[in-house]
Amino acid sequence: MTVPHPHEKSSIEAPISDFDPYADETLSNPYPQYEALRELGPVVYLRRYGAYAIARHEEIDAVLRDHTTFCSSAGVGLANFHTEEPWRKPSLILEADPPMHGRTRKVVAGLLAPASINKLRPTFEQEAELLVDRILEKGSFDAVPDLCAAYPLKVFGDAVGVPPEGREHLLPYGDMVFNGFGPFNERFKTRLAAAQKSIAWIGEVCKRENLTPDGFGAQLYKASDDGELAPDEAPMLVRTLLSAGLDTTAFTLCNAILSFARHPDQWALVHANPSIARQALEEVLRYESTFHSFYRTTTREVELGGVLLPMEQKLCVFIGSANRDPRRWESPDTFDVARRTAGNLAFGTGIHGCAGQMLARLEGEIVLKALAKRVKTIHLEGTPVHHYNNSVRGYDSLPVSVTAA
Amino acid sequence: MPQITYVQPSGVRRSIPVAPGATVMLTAVANDIAGIVAECGGAAMCATCHVYVDEKCLSLLPPVSEVENEMLDSAASGRRENSRLACQIAMPAGVEEIVVHIPATQN
Numbered sequence: 001m002t003v004p005h006p007h008e009k010s011s012i013e014a015p016i017s018d019f020d021p022y023a024d025e026t027l028s029n030p031y032p033q034y035e036a037l038r039e040l041g042p043v044v045y046l047r048r049y050g051a052y053a054i055a056r057h058e059e060i061d062a063v064l065r066d067h068t069t070f071c072s073s074a075g076v077g078l079a080n081f082h083t084e085e086p087w088r089k090p091s092l093i094l095e096a097d098p099p100m101h102g103r104t105r106k107v108v109a110g111l112l113a114p115a116s117i118n119k120l121r122p123t124f125e126q127e128a129e130l131l132v133d134r135i136l137e138k139g140s141f142d143a144v145p146d147l148c149a150a151y152p153l154k155v156f157g158d159a160v161g162v163p164p165e166g167r168e169h170l171l172p173y174g175d176m177v178f179n180g181f182g183p184f185n186e187r188f189k190t191r192l193a194a195a196q197k198s199i200a201w202i203g204e205v206c207k208r209e210n211l212t213p214d215g216f217g218a219q220l221y222k223a224s225d226d227g228e229l230a231p232d233e234a235p236m237l238v239r240t241l242l243s244a245g246l247d248t249t250a251f252t253l254c255n256a257i258l259s260f261a262r263h264p265d266q267w268a269l270v271h272a273n274p275s276i277a278r279q280a281l282e283e284v285l286r287y288e289s290t291f292h293s294f295y296r297t298t299t300r301e302v303e304l305g306g307v308l309l310p311m312e313q314k315l316c317v318f319i320g321s322a323n324r325d326p327r328r329w330e331s332p333d334t335f336d337v338a339r340r341t342a343g344n345l346a347f348g349t350g351i352h353g354c355a356g357q358m359l360a361r362l363e364g365e366i367v368l369k370a371l372a373k374r375v376k377t378i379h380l381e382g383t384p385v386h387h388y389n390n391s392v393r394g395y396d397s398l399p400v401s402v403t404a405a
Numbered sequence: 406m407p408q409i410t411y412v413q414p415s416g417v418r419r420s421i422p423v424a425p426g427a428t429v430m431l432t433a434v435a436n437d438i439a440g441i442v443a444e445c446g447g448a449a450m451c452a453t454c455h456v457y458v459d460e461k462c463l464s465l466l467p468p469v470s471e472v473e474n475e476m477l478d479s480a481a482s483g484r485r486e487n488s489r490l491a492c493q494i495a496m497p498a499g500v501e502e503i504v505v506h507i508p509a510t511q512n
Contacts, residue, residue: 106471106472106475109450109472109475109476110475113450113452113475113476113478113479114451114452114479114481115452115478115479116479278512282444340434340437342434342441342442342443342444342446343431343434343443343446344446345446347445347446348448349445349446349447349448350448351448353445353446353448353450355450357444357445357450357451358444358445358450358451361444
């Protein structure tokens with residue numbers, strides 16, 4: 001069904017698709033549609049959104065590594081900031097290109113490098129044990145508030161150094177930000193309106209005087225004292241940390257709990273050998289990626305997968321599909337904690353690869369390991385309630401029961 | 406054909422023929438070489454593809470970048486003079502062999 005579309009300059013045309021990545025029914029289970037998209041061709045054109053899209057591992061990996069041709073400064077949502085007014089001031093790191101990007105990236109990457117965050121391990125482990133104590137005592141519970149959100153709200157909130165009161169604002173705030181990685185649709189508008197109180201709270205806690213003296217937040221202000229950041233950049237980067245690090249980790253834990261509840265044989269493997277927790281988390285990220293899609297923008301006319309893309313075109317990148325591409329993975333729809341997962345694109349790659357990925361892995365590994373040691377089985381006790389968001393995949397409710405080892 | 410030779414902590418060696426430009430990390434992952442974890446997939450963000458480059462090959466490689474230099478401080482096995490991140494080493498044109506030693510642990 002290859003049809004030329006009006007913008008196409010090339011003799012090689014991108015197949016046109018009616019696919020709607022943001023429809024509720026897609027978000028509930030995007031995988032069959034991803035498969036159709038991958039089969040349609042290496043590059044397709046999403047008619048509803050006037051954007052190109054890629055869903056295969058090979059093209060996605062190549063595009064994410066080529067930040068010169070496929071830039072981020074025009075925004076990582078559907079809107080092109082080069083031609084449209086941004087909905088907020090673009091992120092200093094996520095929506096910046098080199099050389100501006102490198103300066104802020106260096107500060108944030110140093111803060112979140114393994115050598116820096118490994119100091120947090122003992123505290124994170126202690127908190128995970130307390131959490132497992134509480135859920136074992138309950139037996140039956142909703143894993144979203146009681147486990148998946150509770151853990152990062154405590155440990156990530158403490159690590160950044162925000163006050164304990166009001167942290168529940170972090171969830172709608174992150175939700176709003178991640179809706180912004182798609183179109184400015186009704187969902188995004190509604191969440192943006194609903195997040196106004198949270199935006200105000202975040203603005204307050206990002207101020208230096210409201211942060212603990214030793215957290216990531218204080219360290220960003222220190223970097224600005226040292227001249228590594230401009231004075232107004234420190235609070236903006238604290239905001240970036242808070243928006244990027246909470247919902248994503250909570251949803252990753254949701255996807256882990258649900259994947260293991262649905263695949264008890266795989267949980268049995270982790271329970272029998274808790275030392276594979278980190279590897280198992282990586283397979284969760286591949287199989288049920290937290291982040292599913294975002295955009296890049298072409299800086300010049302470029303050929304991709306045989307299709308000539310004009311300059312200034314938005315290109316939707318489906319990393320959730322790359323992680324299920326049979327061209328890259330054997331039996332991609334099989335959840336297999338023993339699999340070698342290196343090369344999965346759950347955190348993106350290239351210069352815009354998630355700066356907090358090692359912190360996310362640390363949190364996820366520690367929670368899974370603590371559960372693996374003490375929880376023998378995880379049962380789903382009701383229908384999971386999906387959380388609809390334009391770019392991230394998670395749940396509002398996961399009724400489960402656990403049995404102690 | 407040029408090759409990359411991986412030496413395990415046990416001393417076991419395996420050589421993989423490669424084309425110029427192939428990275429030491431991606432070649433290891435594609436050929437199931439143990440001990441190159443590469444969690445971040447080659448973005449110089451995790452230090453889990455840390456290797457010790459054989460002394461005689463060191464001068465054949467391009468210098469360590471600022472990003473790689475900082476990330477090497479995060480390597481789980483101690484950093485040495487010949488430490489590199491495998492994801493940042495591409496097989497240079499005209500070089501016949503690169504030998505890398507895999508450290509005892511990456512996490």
